[in-house]
Amino acid sequence: MTTRVFLVSAAIGEALREARFDDGSPLDASxxxxxxxxxxxGAVPAGGRVSVSPTVRCRQTAVALGLEGGSEATELAPLDVGRWRGATLAEVSAQEPEAVARWLGDPTSAPHDGESVRAFCDRVGGYLDLAAEHDGRTVAVVEPEVVRALVVRVLGAPESAFWRVDVPPLTVTELSGRAGRWNLRTGRPLA
Incomplete structure (x- = not known):
């Protein structure tokens, strides 16, 4: 049984443009x-199932792409950054430079009282086990960090590689295979 999962990164919004930790802000006009x-x-991958990360940006992206009716996938929720939510990385770096350095350097660290990168990769990686139960195609509209976490898991890379994966808005990353063995095709733009 072969499964294909098309990860569509959400369109740009104000939070992403400002390098601000997501605070529930919507897409911007662009x-x-x-x-x-x-x-x-017609650039949107066709899929039998549609999953959508539970963020405003992902829900709005799915609707704009014509993927209405997709199920909300809580396991694809973005990284929980705790008390840093809504702040820019520059603001947090100025206020808590040691905490940011620890967070960026140690995947088990969660100085923001949220989720560590390791815990996030583990949680999101569980989605692949669920997806592998279904033969066919799934399109999932997700935040960029969800794509990063799944790329890390598929490649068997250390969680420290999480920060080395860039995921532009409105790109498709395709995973094909089955539980325990996935192939990766990255970064195809939708436009």
Missing amino acids: GLRAARTAADA
Whole structure:
């Protein structure tokens, strides 16, 4: 049984543009426009099932791409950054430089009282076990860090590699295979 999972990174919004930890902000006008353009161009992967990360940005991206009716996938929720939510990385770095350095250097660290990168990769990696139970295609609209975590898990890379994976908005990362053995195809733009 072969499964294909198409991870579509959400369109750009104000939080991403400002390098701010997600605070539930919506897509901005350019993000909405880009997603609608991709949908109009027929660039959205066809899938039997649709999963959507439970963020405003991902839900709005899914709708703009014509992927309404997808199920909310709580296991694909973004990294919980605890008390840093809504702040920019620059603000947090100025206020808590040692904590940020520890967080970026140690995947088991969670100085923000949220989720460590290791725990996040483990949680999100569980989604692949669920996806492997279904033959066929799934399209999942997710935040960039979800794609990063799944790439780390699929490649068997250490969690420290999480920070080395760039995921632009509205790109598709394809995973194909089955539980325990996945192939990776990265970064195809939707537009």
